[in-house]
Amino acid sequence: MDFTTILFDVADAIATITINRPDKLNALNKTVFEELDQAIELVSQRGDIKSAIITGSGEKAFVAGADISEFTALNEKQGEALALKGQLVFDKIENCDKIIVAAVNGFALGGGCELAMACHIRVASDHAKFGQPEVSLGLLPGYGGTQRLTQLIGKGRALELLATGNMIDALTAFNYGLVNHMVEAPALLTKAKSILAVINSKAPLAVKSCIQAVGLAGGDDRSGFAQEAALFGKLLTTHDAREGVAAFLEKRKASFKGS
Numbered sequence: 001m002d003f004t005t006i007l008f009d010v011a012d013a014i015a016t017i018t019i020n021r022p023d024k025l026n027a028l029n030k031t032v033f034e035e036l037d038q039a040i041e042l043v044s045q046r047g048d049i050k051s052a053i054i055t056g057s058g059e060k061a062f063v064a065g066a067d068i069s070e071f072t073a074l075n076e077k078q079g080e081a082l083a084l085k086g087q088l089v090f091d092k093i094e095n096c097d098k099i100i101v102a103a104v105n106g107f108a109l110g111g112g113c114e115l116a117m118a119c120h121i122r123v124a125s126d127h128a129k130f131g132q133p134e135v136s137l138g139l140l141p142g143y144g145g146t147q148r149l150t151q152l153i154g155k156g157r158a159l160e161l162l163a164t165g166n167m168i169d170a171l172t173a174f175n176y177g178l179v180n181h182m183v184e185a186p187a188l189l190t191k192a193k194s195i196l197a198v199i200n201s202k203a204p205l206a207v208k209s210c211i212q213a214v215g216l217a218g219g220d221d222r223s224g225f226a227q228e229a230a231l232f233g234k235l236l237t238t239h240d241a242r243e244g245v246a247a248f249l250e251k252r253k254a255s256f257k258g259s
């Protein structure tokens with residue numbers, strides 16, 4: 001399959017999906033979402049693939065978020081639909097019957113942190129940085145971040161990260177339990193592959209059942225995800241979100257007024 005925004009390689013039964021827009025810090029635009037969706041489908045369907053890694057191109061970023069330039073001029077319904085569409089792709093990753101590891105090689109912000117959290121296992125390089133900076137744009141995460149971050153690190157820490165928009169370094173992410181392992185940058189893919197080599201040697205149906213069972217551990221109430229998408233749509237039409245998005249694109253500080 002010909003992809004334009006991702007790279008897709010298979011070696012030793014492991015597919016490596018690399019988000020490949022380094023000049024935009026691998027921001028997730030519509031095409032990336034479509035291609036990611038197709039890539040996960042390939043991982044699921046191809047018999048020669050046992051597991052997968054998702055990583056980012058270049059040294060600087062895993063994924064610096066959803067592509068903010070696509071947030072302009074959306075109405076509430078379009079905003080909610082955008083969030084729901086992203087949630088579908090990330091759900092597909094979380095529900096994939098083969099293990100997917102996020103190899104976080106730099107900034108994992110906004111949709112990038114949400115993408116890493118949708119993966120089954122997270123390995124970070126020591127210079128990776130995590131955060132949900134949407135409040136700085138007058139928004140909240142829309143791709144499941146409010147739900148998965150809370151599941152992974154608990155309400156107090158999640159709300160602090162969400163409401164401040166602050167970034168945390170890889171060591172803090174490791175201490176919070178947001179990432180399973182932290183390694184020096186050159187060892188990142190080797191570490192991810194060594195975990196998958198062990199998993200790939202186990203019985204595929206047993207691994208698939210572990211994914212299904214662990215997926216149900218937090219309960220199967222989806223109302224938080226739906227509510228998140230609805231709030232994302234609502235917020236997008238506020239003055240503050242228009243201002244926050246414009247300020248980012250114009251490379252200036254936003255001026256919020258609470259409306």
Ligand code: COA
Pocket residue numbers: 023024025027064065066067068069107109110111133134137
């Ligand atoms: N959407 C669209 N473009 C993005 C982007 C995003 N989420 N993140 C970075 N980019 C673009 C920048 O606009 C810039 O493009 P340009 O060279 O055409 O001007 C390019 O990627 C490089 O980013 P830049 O901001 O110049 O790099 P930096 O080293 O100064 O800062 C970050 C790095 C990650 C701190 C900064 O890019 C950032 O804050 N990004 C947005 C993070 C965010 O809010 N994510 C949540 C989105 S919902």
